[in-house]
Amino acid sequence: MKGILRMEPEPAMEPEPAADVLREISQALVISCVRQQELAEEAATARRQCQEASAALEAALARERHITEILQRPLTLAIPEHAFPGLSVATLYEAALQEAQVGGDFFDAFALPRGRVALVIADASGKGLQAAARAIQVKEVLRAFAREYPHSPARVLSRLNDYVCDTKQFEEQPEEGFVTLTLAILDPVTGEASVVNAGAELPLLLRKDGQAEAVDIGGLPLGVERGELYPVTPWRLAPGDTLLLVTDGVTEARRGRGQSGEFLGFEGLERLAKGAASAPSLQAMAAQVVEGARAFRAGAFADDVCLLLARRL
Numbered sequence: 001m002k003g004i005l006r007m008e009p010e011p012a013m014e015p016e017p018a019a020d021v022l023r024e025i026s027q028a029l030v031i032s033c034v035r036q037q038e039l040a041e042e043a044a045t046a047r048r049q050c051q052e053a054s055a056a057l058e059a060a061l062a063r064e065r066h067i068t069e070i071l072q073r074p075l076t077l078a079i080p081e082h083a084f085p086g087l088s089v090a091t092l093y094e095a096a097l098q099e100a101q102v103g104g105d106f107f108d109a110f111a112l113p114r115g116r117v118a119l120v121i122a123d124a125s126g127k128g129l130q131a132a133a134r135a136i137q138v139k140e141v142l143r144a145f146a147r148e149y150p151h152s153p154a155r156v157l158s159r160l161n162d163y164v165c166d167t168k169q170f171e172e173q174p175e176e177g178f179v180t181l182t183l184a185i186l187d188p189v190t191g192e193a194s195v196v197n198a199g200a201e202l203p204l205l206l207r208k209d210g211q212a213e214a215v216d217i218g219g220l221p222l223g224v225e226r227g228e229l230y231p232v233t234p235w236r237l238a239p240g241d242t243l244l245l246v247t248d249g250v251t252e253a254r255r256g257r258g259q260s261g262e263f264l265g266f267e268g269l270e271r272l273a274k275g276a277a278s279a280p281s282l283q284a285m286a287a288q289v290v291e292g293a294r295a296f297r298a299g300a301f302a303d304d305v306c307l308l309l310a311r312r313l
Helices: 018-075 128-148 153-170 265-276 282-297
Strands: 087-094 103-111 117-127 179-186 192-198 204-206 212-214 233-236 242-246 305-312
Touching: 018 103, 018 128, 087 103, 087 282, 103 128, 103 305, 117 128, 117 242, 117 305, 128 153, 128 179, 153 179, 153 192, 179 242, 179 305, 204 265, 212 265, 242 265, 242 282, 265 282, 282 305
Parallel strands: none
Antiparallel strands: 087 305, 103 117, 117 179, 179 192, 192 233, 204 212, 204 242, 242 305
């Protein structure tokens, strides 16, 4: 019929050659494999670098711990039991097994003019080299000041506190660095004694008859505020009486976790000291106190433990 348009069919698209499709797929697979290989090599390099950095860090920590332990040895060398006439002394130090670095705990006992004896226990805050270095400084400077002012432990501690404060300022040490310390000066002949305390655990007096009492005295830790004055508490050690000085690694031995955890505390320390009073020697008494604290905690100590016991003969 005339007038009727005839629609011509569109030419069919020629199919892409199969060889081209396969070539593109092959190229994509090659690129993917190369990229996967590159990623695997990058990951291996990153793992190797991480392992090398970890090994270097472990080696550095091991070196620091070794140096710190060497520095700390003079701070915790056992004092001979009969180093001072008329007095028996026992010391004990145990590092916390769970700590990566040793701390700044130390004890000391040394002779003063006119037969007096200085008894010291202290704990420099922090861990590692910095704490050990601070402890060494404090120990040596304390000896110098104590021999300069053997009749005034308050003056000794005030000067020592100013020294620690000045050292922190001039050597740009951390502001939180401080030292807790107890200094007792005792005359073994008369038993007359005086004690000063810079934020440390209270001294415990264990009488020969089994009674115990705390030497109630306090003061700011060394290095907190320059010009601090430290009160002195006089007391007397009768023959057979024992003075017990400890760092907080003992009293803060904790049983349980979280808010339900219970600290040994000063009362617990007093209980352990009374129970160990009949030990065959003063050193055995120190060991029994530590073992009692360990049993209370039911495991390794979380902080270093340091004790000094002195008994008048």
